[in-house]
Amino acid sequence: MADVDAAKSLSGLLNGIAQKLYYNKSDVTEELLQRELYAHLSREEFRSLHERMRGLLKSIAAADMDHAQLEAFLTAQTRRQGGGGLTVEQAAALSRFWRSQRVRVRESLLAQSRWEPGLRGLSWRVDIRTAAAGGRGEADPGGPVALMELELGQAGQDSQFVCLEFDEAKVNQLLKKMSDIQESIDGIAHRT
Structure with missing residues (x-):
């Protein structure tokens, strides 16, 4: 049951990060995400997790990774030594998130890069x-x-x-x- 809750929290965190970064939802703040999803973590623990997931998501989105690239990237991240790597569960959550949100994130990035008019x-x-x-x-x-x-x-x-x-x-x-x-x-x- 704890694994299911952890997966839901991480999925919520990734969605929250995407809301702020790619979908212009300014009301989604780091504090809100911590309060709603990770109240049990200290401020520093949450900030570290948030920044790591944010950085990974930005890297994945910037490269517009396809499935094969994503799996290779996540495998490399799970094999990293010294605390900077991902757990298998985190890699799976990132993979699920990216498969469901790739098109929407890409469209948002393209829209943000256009000059208007x-x-x-x-x-x-x-x-x-x-x-x-x-x-x-x-x-x-x-x-x-x-x-x-x-x-x-x-x-x-x-x-x-x-x-x-x-x-x-x-x-x-x-x-x-x-x-x-x-x-x-x-x-x-x-x-x-």
Whole structure:
């Protein structure tokens, strides 16, 4: 009976950690979890257990471990020497938890990593203005103009549209900035 209670408490702890980390439930606190699940442990004992489970769960989620990776990871954790390892029961609870929550945690991590509003679509074209259309004070009334329409939106909301107009000089500036950004990204990617 004690093993069943221990398994339920650990399952509750893992769910509580996931609620706070991945599902934005700020009312799930470390103190609440201790009071409800591990009242018999000292504050330090609980904090140690909580941090260990939190760290393991974050590692598993960050790697988005499949079943084989998870089993290898948990086996390695149970074989660790010196008090930092897992018991077989803890490994089983982590395995059960991850199998049931993997998809939901992954979706939450993806949602947290998106910028809002996001770019839903982009369309563009290049027009040539005629002399008759250039009467609005443009320097080159007959020159090319690039028109770009951005479709922006947040999840669950209607799109908003932004229309941008660029002359040849502005297009060249934009291309230069994009080239600079690409060089910066390449520099960072090659350093790591």
